[in-house]
Amino acid sequence: MPTMTPSTTEIRITPTADDHRVARHAAAAIVLTVAEAAIPLPLPGVKPGLANIVILVVLARWGWREAAWVALLRVFVGSVVLGQFLAPGFFLSLAGSLASLAVLGAAMHLPRRWFGPVSHSVLAAFAHIGGQLLVARLWLVPHDGVFYLVPVFALAATLFGLVNGLVAARLLEAEGVKPTP
Amino acid sequence: MTKRVALRSWLAAWAVHLRVGDGLVLAAALAFCVASALSLWQGGRPDKAIIKAGGKVFAEVDLAAPRMLDVPGPLGITRIEIQPGRARVAADPGPRQYCVRQGWLVSAGAVAICAPNQVSLALSGRHADYDSLNY
Numbered sequence: 001m002p003t004m005t006p007s008t009t010e011i012r013i014t015p016t017a018d019d020h021r022v023a024r025h026a027a028a029a030i031v032l033t034v035a036e037a038a039i040p041l042p043l044p045g046v047k048p049g050l051a052n053i054v055i056l057v058v059l060a061r062w063g064w065r066e067a068a069w070v071a072l073l074r075v076f077v078g079s080v081v082l083g084q085f086l087a088p089g090f091f092l093s094l095a096g097s098l099a100s101l102a103v104l105g106a107a108m109h110l111p112r113r114w115f116g117p118v119s120h121s122v123l124a125a126f127a128h129i130g131g132q133l134l135v136a137r138l139w140l141v142p143h144d145g146v147f148y149l150v151p152v153f154a155l156a157a158t159l160f161g162l163v164n165g166l167v168a169a170r171l172l173e174a175e176g177v178k179p180t181p
Numbered sequence: 182m183t184k185r186v187a188l189r190s191w192l193a194a195w196a197v198h199l200r201v202g203d204g205l206v207l208a209a210a211l212a213f214c215v216a217s218a219l220s221l222w223q224g225g226r227p228d229k230a231i232i233k234a235g236g237k238v239f240a241e242v243d244l245a246a247p248r249m250l251d252v253p254g255p256l257g258i259t260r261i262e263i264q265p266g267r268a269r270v271a272a273d274p275g276p277r278q279y280c281v282r283q284g285w286l287v288s289a290g291a292v293a294i295c296a297p298n299q300v301s302l303a304l305s306g307r308h309a310d311y312d313s314l315n316y
Contacts, residue, residue: 114201116202118200119203151218154213158210
Protein backbone atom coordinates (compact mmCIF):
# COMPACT_ATOMS: atom_id res chain seq x y z
CA MET A 1 0.00 0.00 0.00
CA PRO A 2 1.94 2.98 -1.20
CA THR A 3 -0.25 5.53 0.61
CA MET A 4 0.54 4.11 4.03
CA THR A 5 3.16 5.96 5.97
CA PRO A 6 6.03 3.68 6.97
CA SER A 7 5.70 2.38 10.49
CA THR A 8 8.04 3.98 12.96
CA THR A 9 8.15 0.83 15.12
CA GLU A 10 9.07 -1.58 12.39
CA ILE A 11 12.61 -2.82 12.78
CA ARG A 12 14.36 -3.62 9.58
CA ILE A 13 17.63 -5.50 9.80
CA THR A 14 19.77 -5.37 6.74
CA PRO A 15 22.75 -7.67 7.15
CA THR A 16 25.96 -6.11 5.95
CA ALA A 17 28.80 -7.89 4.23
CA ASP A 18 30.52 -8.05 7.64
CA ASP A 19 27.54 -9.84 9.14
CA HIS A 20 27.54 -12.40 6.37
CA ARG A 21 31.23 -13.01 6.87
CA VAL A 22 30.87 -13.44 10.64
CA ALA A 23 27.98 -15.83 10.07
CA ARG A 24 29.96 -17.86 7.57
CA HIS A 25 32.98 -18.16 9.84
CA ALA A 26 30.84 -18.90 12.89
CA ALA A 27 29.06 -21.64 10.93
CA ALA A 28 32.42 -23.22 10.06
CA ALA A 29 33.49 -23.03 13.71
CA ILE A 30 30.22 -24.57 14.89
CA VAL A 31 30.53 -27.44 12.41
CA LEU A 32 34.02 -28.17 13.75
CA THR A 33 32.72 -28.03 17.34
CA VAL A 34 29.94 -30.50 16.60
CA ALA A 35 32.25 -32.79 14.61
CA GLU A 36 34.77 -32.72 17.45
CA ALA A 37 32.10 -33.74 19.96
CA ALA A 38 31.87 -37.06 18.10
CA ILE A 39 35.54 -37.88 18.79
CA PRO A 40 35.88 -40.08 21.87
CA LEU A 41 38.36 -38.56 24.29
CA PRO A 42 40.03 -40.24 27.24
CA LEU A 43 39.75 -37.32 29.64
CA PRO A 44 37.05 -34.68 30.08
CA GLY A 45 38.48 -31.30 29.21
CA VAL A 46 41.09 -32.50 26.75
CA LYS A 47 39.87 -31.55 23.28
CA PRO A 48 41.68 -30.57 20.09
CA GLY A 49 39.68 -27.35 19.82
CA LEU A 50 39.55 -27.41 16.04
CA ALA A 51 37.13 -24.46 15.95
CA ASN A 52 40.00 -22.32 17.17
CA ILE A 53 41.63 -22.70 13.75
CA VAL A 54 38.76 -20.66 12.31
CA ILE A 55 39.10 -18.08 15.09
CA LEU A 56 42.84 -17.74 14.49
CA VAL A 57 42.29 -17.20 10.77
CA VAL A 58 39.56 -14.63 11.41
CA LEU A 59 41.79 -12.87 13.93
CA ALA A 60 44.67 -12.60 11.48
CA ARG A 61 42.53 -11.50 8.53
CA TRP A 62 39.70 -9.46 10.03
CA GLY A 63 40.82 -8.42 13.48
CA TRP A 64 39.92 -9.05 17.10
CA ARG A 65 36.33 -7.78 17.06
CA GLU A 66 35.27 -10.19 14.40
CA ALA A 67 37.21 -13.06 16.03
CA ALA A 68 35.35 -12.36 19.28
CA TRP A 69 32.01 -12.47 17.45
CA VAL A 70 32.86 -15.80 15.84
CA ALA A 71 34.22 -17.30 19.07
CA LEU A 72 31.23 -16.34 21.19
CA LEU A 73 28.69 -17.33 18.54
CA ARG A 74 30.43 -20.68 18.40
CA VAL A 75 30.19 -21.13 22.18
CA PHE A 76 26.48 -20.24 22.30
CA VAL A 77 25.24 -21.95 19.15
CA GLY A 78 27.57 -24.93 19.59
CA SER A 79 26.20 -25.55 23.07
CA VAL A 80 22.60 -25.23 21.85
CA VAL A 81 23.23 -27.71 19.05
CA LEU A 82 24.89 -30.18 21.43
CA GLY A 83 22.24 -29.72 24.11
CA GLN A 84 24.79 -28.29 26.53
CA PHE A 85 23.41 -24.76 26.76
CA LEU A 86 23.62 -23.49 30.38
CA ALA A 87 25.05 -26.85 31.48
CA PRO A 88 28.35 -26.77 33.42
CA GLY A 89 30.28 -27.54 30.25
CA PHE A 90 28.82 -24.44 28.62
CA PHE A 91 30.12 -22.16 31.36
CA LEU A 92 33.54 -23.81 31.23
CA SER A 93 33.59 -23.30 27.48
CA LEU A 94 32.46 -19.68 27.82
CA ALA A 95 35.09 -18.94 30.48
CA GLY A 96 37.79 -20.55 28.36
CA SER A 97 36.72 -18.59 25.30
CA LEU A 98 36.63 -15.25 27.11
CA ALA A 99 40.05 -15.86 28.64
CA SER A 100 41.60 -16.87 25.34
CA LEU A 101 40.01 -13.88 23.55
CA ALA A 102 41.54 -11.60 26.16
CA VAL A 103 44.95 -13.18 25.65
CA LEU A 104 44.59 -13.11 21.86
CA GLY A 105 43.79 -9.40 22.09
CA ALA A 106 47.18 -8.89 23.72
CA ALA A 107 49.11 -11.53 21.74
CA MET A 108 48.09 -10.13 18.34
CA HIS A 109 50.16 -7.03 19.11
CA LEU A 110 53.35 -9.06 19.51
CA PRO A 111 55.81 -8.33 16.69
CA ARG A 112 54.56 -10.28 13.66
CA ARG A 113 58.06 -10.89 12.47
CA TRP A 114 58.74 -13.27 15.33
CA PHE A 115 55.34 -14.35 16.60
CA GLY A 116 52.93 -16.04 14.20
CA PRO A 117 49.66 -17.96 14.47
CA VAL A 118 51.42 -20.77 16.38
CA SER A 119 52.29 -18.37 19.22
CA HIS A 120 48.74 -16.99 19.23
CA SER A 121 47.34 -20.50 19.23
CA VAL A 122 49.48 -21.86 22.07
CA LEU A 123 48.95 -18.76 24.24
CA ALA A 124 45.20 -18.85 23.61
CA ALA A 125 45.08 -22.57 24.43
CA PHE A 126 46.81 -21.93 27.76
CA ALA A 127 44.42 -19.06 28.49
CA HIS A 128 41.55 -21.40 27.65
CA ILE A 129 42.55 -24.02 30.20
CA GLY A 130 43.33 -21.22 32.67
CA GLY A 131 39.84 -19.74 32.37
CA GLN A 132 38.23 -23.15 32.57
CA LEU A 133 40.22 -24.21 35.62
CA LEU A 134 39.42 -20.94 37.36
CA VAL A 135 35.66 -21.43 36.91
CA ALA A 136 35.96 -25.12 37.80
CA ARG A 137 37.89 -24.32 40.99
CA LEU A 138 35.64 -21.43 42.08
CA TRP A 139 32.32 -23.01 41.24
CA LEU A 140 32.14 -26.63 40.10
CA VAL A 141 34.84 -28.38 42.15
CA PRO A 142 35.75 -26.08 45.05
CA HIS A 143 38.83 -28.10 45.91
CA ASP A 144 42.47 -27.83 44.91
CA GLY A 145 42.19 -31.36 43.50
CA VAL A 146 41.22 -29.89 40.11
CA PHE A 147 44.76 -28.63 39.73
CA TYR A 148 46.06 -32.19 39.86
CA LEU A 149 45.39 -32.52 36.13
CA VAL A 150 47.06 -29.22 35.18
CA PRO A 151 50.12 -30.95 33.65
CA VAL A 152 47.88 -33.06 31.40
CA PHE A 153 45.86 -30.04 30.30
CA ALA A 154 49.03 -28.03 29.74
CA LEU A 155 50.53 -30.75 27.57
CA ALA A 156 47.30 -30.99 25.56
CA ALA A 157 47.25 -27.19 25.17
CA THR A 158 50.84 -27.21 23.91
CA LEU A 159 50.26 -30.02 21.44
CA PHE A 160 46.87 -28.94 20.08
CA GLY A 161 47.92 -25.29 20.19
CA LEU A 162 50.88 -26.13 17.95
CA VAL A 163 48.82 -28.22 15.51
CA ASN A 164 45.94 -25.72 15.30
CA GLY A 165 48.36 -22.83 14.89
CA LEU A 166 50.20 -24.59 12.06
CA VAL A 167 46.94 -25.40 10.27
CA ALA A 168 45.78 -21.79 10.68
CA ALA A 169 49.12 -20.50 9.35
CA ARG A 170 48.80 -22.76 6.33
CA LEU A 171 45.22 -21.68 5.66
CA LEU A 172 46.28 -18.03 5.89
CA GLU A 173 49.07 -18.72 3.43
CA ALA A 174 46.61 -20.39 1.06
CA GLU A 175 44.33 -17.37 1.38
CA GLY A 176 47.20 -15.13 0.35
CA VAL A 177 48.02 -13.55 3.69
CA LYS A 178 51.79 -13.38 3.82
CA PRO A 179 53.51 -15.12 6.73
CA THR A 180 55.70 -12.08 7.32
CA PRO A 181 54.25 -8.67 6.48
CA MET B 182 64.53 -44.02 1.50
CA THR B 183 62.10 -42.03 -0.64
CA LYS B 184 59.59 -42.34 2.18
CA ARG B 185 61.98 -40.66 4.55
CA VAL B 186 62.61 -37.83 2.09
CA ALA B 187 58.86 -37.38 1.64
CA LEU B 188 58.39 -37.24 5.41
CA ARG B 189 61.16 -34.71 5.76
CA SER B 190 59.77 -32.43 3.08
CA TRP B 191 56.30 -32.80 4.60
CA LEU B 192 57.66 -31.72 7.99
CA ALA B 193 59.62 -28.89 6.37
CA ALA B 194 56.46 -27.59 4.71
CA TRP B 195 54.89 -27.26 8.16
CA ALA B 196 58.03 -25.93 9.85
CA VAL B 197 58.05 -22.96 7.45
CA HIS B 198 55.25 -21.49 9.54
CA LEU B 199 57.23 -21.59 12.76
CA ARG B 200 58.90 -18.31 13.63
CA VAL B 201 61.58 -17.60 16.23
CA GLY B 202 59.07 -16.36 18.81
CA ASP B 203 56.86 -19.39 18.21
CA GLY B 204 59.76 -21.59 19.22
CA LEU B 205 60.19 -19.55 22.40
CA VAL B 206 56.49 -19.81 23.22
CA LEU B 207 56.56 -23.57 22.63
CA ALA B 208 59.66 -23.97 24.79
CA ALA B 209 58.00 -21.96 27.58
CA ALA B 210 54.85 -24.07 27.25
CA LEU B 211 56.80 -27.32 27.53
CA ALA B 212 58.77 -25.94 30.47
CA PHE B 213 55.46 -25.12 32.16
CA CYS B 214 54.24 -28.69 31.54
CA VAL B 215 57.37 -30.20 33.11
CA ALA B 216 57.45 -27.74 36.03
CA SER B 217 53.77 -28.25 36.85
CA ALA B 218 54.13 -32.03 36.67
CA LEU B 219 57.15 -31.94 38.98
CA SER B 220 55.54 -29.65 41.52
CA LEU B 221 52.03 -31.13 41.49
CA TRP B 222 52.76 -34.82 41.16
CA GLN B 223 55.22 -35.27 44.01
CA GLY B 224 52.77 -34.90 46.85
CA GLY B 225 53.76 -38.19 48.48
CA ARG B 226 57.42 -37.32 48.81
CA PRO B 227 58.46 -36.97 52.43
CA ASP B 228 60.80 -34.23 53.57
CA LYS B 229 61.07 -34.87 57.31
CA ALA B 230 61.23 -37.77 59.75
CA ILE B 231 59.62 -37.34 63.17
CA ILE B 232 60.95 -39.68 65.83
CA LYS B 233 59.07 -40.04 69.08
CA ALA B 234 60.13 -41.80 72.28
CA GLY B 235 57.73 -42.38 75.16
CA GLY B 236 55.08 -40.21 73.47
CA LYS B 237 57.34 -37.15 73.20
CA VAL B 238 59.10 -35.90 70.09
CA PHE B 239 62.67 -37.10 70.35
CA ALA B 240 63.94 -35.58 67.09
CA GLU B 241 62.77 -34.07 63.82
CA VAL B 242 65.27 -34.96 61.14
CA ASP B 243 65.58 -33.62 57.62
CA LEU B 244 65.61 -36.41 55.04
CA ALA B 245 68.34 -34.77 52.99
CA ALA B 246 71.50 -36.40 54.37
CA PRO B 247 72.15 -39.97 55.58
CA ARG B 248 72.63 -40.45 59.33
CA MET B 249 71.99 -42.86 62.18
CA LEU B 250 70.09 -42.06 65.36
CA ASP B 251 70.09 -44.00 68.61
CA VAL B 252 66.84 -43.56 70.50
CA PRO B 253 66.72 -44.77 74.09
CA GLY B 254 63.63 -46.54 75.41
CA PRO B 255 62.65 -48.76 78.35
CA LEU B 256 64.07 -51.90 76.69
CA GLY B 257 67.21 -50.37 75.28
CA ILE B 258 68.35 -48.54 72.16
CA THR B 259 66.28 -48.34 68.97
CA ARG B 260 68.51 -47.54 66.04
CA ILE B 261 66.99 -45.44 63.24
CA GLU B 262 68.63 -45.03 59.86
CA ILE B 263 67.99 -41.97 57.70
CA GLN B 264 68.82 -41.82 54.00
CA PRO B 265 67.90 -39.20 51.40
CA GLY B 266 64.14 -39.51 50.90
CA ARG B 267 63.64 -42.54 53.17
CA ALA B 268 64.07 -43.84 56.69
CA ARG B 269 63.81 -47.14 58.59
CA VAL B 270 64.19 -48.71 61.95
CA ALA B 271 67.50 -50.55 61.59
CA ALA B 272 67.49 -52.29 64.95
CA ASP B 273 65.14 -52.58 67.92
CA PRO B 274 65.29 -54.50 71.19
CA GLY B 275 61.59 -55.48 70.95
CA PRO B 276 60.65 -59.19 70.83
CA ARG B 277 58.74 -59.35 67.52
CA GLN B 278 60.64 -56.81 65.39
CA TYR B 279 57.54 -55.58 63.54
CA CYS B 280 58.93 -52.07 63.05
CA VAL B 281 62.25 -53.39 61.78
CA ARG B 282 60.60 -55.76 59.31
CA GLN B 283 58.54 -52.89 57.89
CA GLY B 284 61.73 -51.89 56.10
CA TRP B 285 62.24 -48.56 54.43
CA LEU B 286 59.50 -45.93 54.76
CA VAL B 287 59.33 -43.87 51.58
CA SER B 288 56.03 -41.93 51.50
CA ALA B 289 54.80 -39.04 53.59
CA GLY B 290 52.51 -40.22 56.35
CA ALA B 291 54.13 -43.65 56.68
CA VAL B 292 54.75 -44.76 60.27
CA ALA B 293 56.79 -47.52 61.92
CA ILE B 294 55.99 -48.10 65.59
CA CYS B 295 58.17 -50.08 67.94
CA ALA B 296 55.58 -50.42 70.70
CA PRO B 297 57.57 -52.39 73.29
CA ASN B 298 60.34 -49.81 73.30
CA GLN B 299 57.84 -46.91 72.92
CA VAL B 300 59.61 -45.51 69.86
CA SER B 301 57.93 -44.41 66.66
CA LEU B 302 59.23 -43.17 63.34
CA ALA B 303 56.94 -41.14 61.07
CA LEU B 304 57.58 -39.41 57.76
CA SER B 305 55.90 -36.12 57.00
CA GLY B 306 55.66 -34.07 53.84
CA ARG B 307 53.76 -31.20 52.30
CA HIS B 308 50.97 -33.50 51.13
CA ALA B 309 50.67 -36.77 52.96
CA ASP B 310 49.24 -39.79 51.19
CA TYR B 311 47.07 -40.50 54.24
CA ASP B 312 44.99 -38.10 56.33
CA SER B 313 45.33 -40.30 59.41
CA LEU B 314 46.24 -43.84 60.31
CA ASN B 315 44.50 -46.11 62.78
CA TYR B 316 45.61 -49.42 64.26
